[in-house]
Amino acid sequence: MLESLRDRFRQQLRRLPWLRHRRPVRMFFRRLEExxxxxxxxxxxxxxxxxxxxxxxxxxxxxxxxxxxxxxxxxxxxxxxxxxxxxxxxxxxxxxxxxxxxxxxxxxxxxxxxxxxxxxxxxxxxxxxxxxxxxxxxxxxxxxxxxxxxxxxxxxxxxxxxxxxxxxxxxxxxxxxxxxxxxxxxxxxxxxxxxxARYLYRSTKADDRVLVPMRGENPEATAMLGARLAAAHDAGKVVLLDIASGDLAEDGDTSDGGDGTASDEARAGAATAAVAAELEALGDRIETNLDVPCQVVVVSEGPTLGETIRQTATETNCDLVAVPYETDGDTLAPFITGLMDADIDVLVHQTYDGRTEWQQVAVPVRRASDTAHAMIDFALRLVGSEGRVSVARSIEDEKQRRSADEMLANLVETANGRIETRVVNAPFGRFLHRIARTNDLVIIGSSRDRSRTSRLISPPTFEQLPDVDTDIAIVDRR
Structure with a gap:
């Protein structure tokens, strides 16, 4: 009831003229998070x-x-x-x-x-x-x-x-x-x-309703990651999404002389029910182990996969999509880039060995920003009270060490948890491989706040992910 009233209130607010073009206001408040x-x-x-x-x-x-x-x-x-x-x-x-x-x-x-x-x-x-x-x-x-x-x-x-x-x-x-x-x-x-952090950093108050599209070889790992993020907040919930496609209803056996339409529909329904049952079982395990509400949704694929996921996130009132890492050649899968272009936070998870618990998490940051605060908040949610978070900065000149130390101190000062800071004089690629050996998960930003020229000169960090032997999470803020 409260959620429906809140959604109606937001819809009315969006109709106000001064809120139709909110990007400058939003960017101003994102800058205030520094x-x-x-x-x-x-x-x-x-x-x-x-x-x-x-x-x-x-x-x-x-x-x-x-x-x-x-x-x-x-x-x-x-x-x-x-x-x-x-x-x-x-x-x-x-x-x-x-x-x-x-x-x-x-x-x-x-x-x-x-x-x-x-x-x-x-x-x-x-x-x-x-x-x-x-x-x-x-x-x-x-x-x-x-x-x-x-x-x-x-x-x-x-x-x-x-x-x-x-x-x-x-x-x-x-x-x-x-x-x-x-x-x-x-x-x-x-x-x-x-x-x-209480007044400005949206990451401490949002991203607690997580949608997880069940895709890839280890969807349960991503589901557990999303569930642990949601479980850290009292208002959290996780939604497990399966998208049914035409593959569930392949041509059936029509040797009885009929057209097979009814039989195909029955098999498709049975397959969908079986998938839903598996998700329900996973949802029960999540609710039992993490004490967080879990909802299962099975929908038909729309015009595009990314749009289907985004629409489902809106309908289920989710503010974060945790999606398994997929590529299309040397780049991210189109549906992931489409989600990153939508008005929703996205976390792209690449699992290394199907891990479902993360006690040591590293957060490499390039500069103080709202994304950096969100990454630290996610890391603290995942490790809980027993784990350790390491916030790190890679530099290429010792003259940058003092400013890097100050930047890291400002970042971790607003967070509550066991956090250590590290400044390492090494190229980022080598530094990333070094911290991957001693951590269960590395959380990085999507680099979407950089200019187009900067991204052409220095490719985004996530392009180095296939060679890293640990779990990786890419955070993209709306």
Whole structure:
């Protein structure tokens, strides 16, 4: 009942004019699934907004000095640009800037009472020794208290320009302004950035209703893979699909003199019933072993195999098709490429030895993307709590190692499970064969997010699959 209501609601939404051309919106949200993009978008939103808010307050509160805004804007940018840094600490940010303001006040007091005791306070100008002393004092204090903050030095220098009689107000304005920024940053980091998988990554909420076309020599292996993906979610289900063709009703024995039509139809019906019975038995085993609902569907083949599978996925409300790997010469079978062009997620499974359990899964990634997050999520679903997932990046120059390590850290940070990261300096083909020897399954992307020129220069990874001695899964996002 709920599923039918949801389908009707989606159909009504599709009729809205602003949803008819959703590709730009969809691409925008897919880009948001990259940590680097989230960080930059957050900087563009929060840094100007906070500066505007503090400027508004400064114009209405005399105690809030505008002198603090230049270092505050730089510090705000530093916080949001690298939220996982050692220095991205709300406490360090507030304490460091306040310490810089206090040090500038101390430098002014030294100048007023020790260096120029006879000069009026308002006549004292900033000189080189005074600036050096303020910076030295700031560095020593922040180091001693372990609250080193780059913008604290800017605050210390700007504080020297404040009238000695308003130094206390300047310190208070620094503390209040930095506290506002720190609170906003802390809320953003704890309730959005660290929870971004919950809000942005569709792979954590979708691909739990899996359609498995029963094809190839080991369809049960692909069925178990799809079932394990579905079983990881409470709302999961798996649909086993058999497509009946004319082969089930070959010419029968017509020696009785009849036209054989009724006999052929009976044999075709019997064959279809036998296939359905086999699928029902497999579905019962899946439900018993994995505790996931399993449905069996037998349909007649339509104009094309790919369209028949896609239509069945729509009718059974499936959002992922797990299909056995098939080729047509040196390329993927046409029905698989047709599915990849449809508006549905596809997982192409090549089994090596009919394995139905996967405890060690490797996920080679080229860059951070929504597909990479989906592959990691699939791997964690398959291995469960006892298995191991390895997320890897192949590089060809040691200069790429630091950025590769950072990219992998951002990817695995949002996932929950036993995950290790590896960066290997080796060509991808050799690296793929190396990890294949120590893993039950290797999950790779379909490379469909690359440009046509890039795909011509460097062929898609899955073209190397026939020589890999382990199970392979190709993930293609809609």
């Amino acid at each position: 940590t680097n993009v989230i960080v930059h978008v957050s900087m563009l939103v929060f840094v100007p907004t906070l500066v505007a808010l503090l400027t508004y307050l400064s114009n209405r509160l005399d105690a809030l000095s505008f002198f603090v805004f230049p270092p505050l804007a730089a510090g705000t940018y530093a916080l949001f640009s690298n939220p996982e840094s050692k220095y991205a600490s709300p406490f360090r940010f507030v304490a460091g800037l306040t310490a810089g303001a206090l040090c500038s006040w101390a430098a002014i007091l030294v100048a007023v009472y020790l260096v120029y005791p006879t000069a009026p306070p308002g006549a004292i100008e900033v000189d080189a020794p005074g600036a050096a002393f303020a910076v030295l004092l700031t560095g020593a204090l922040t180091w001693a208290l372990d609250i080193e903050e780059a913008t604290a030095f800017a605050v210390a220098l700007l504080g020297l320009l404040v009238d000695p009689g308003r130094q206390a107000a300047f310190v208070v304005s620094v503390f209040v302004s930095s506290s506002i920024v720190a609170v906003v940053f802390s809320v953003w980091r704890n309730y959005f950035y660290k929870q971004r």
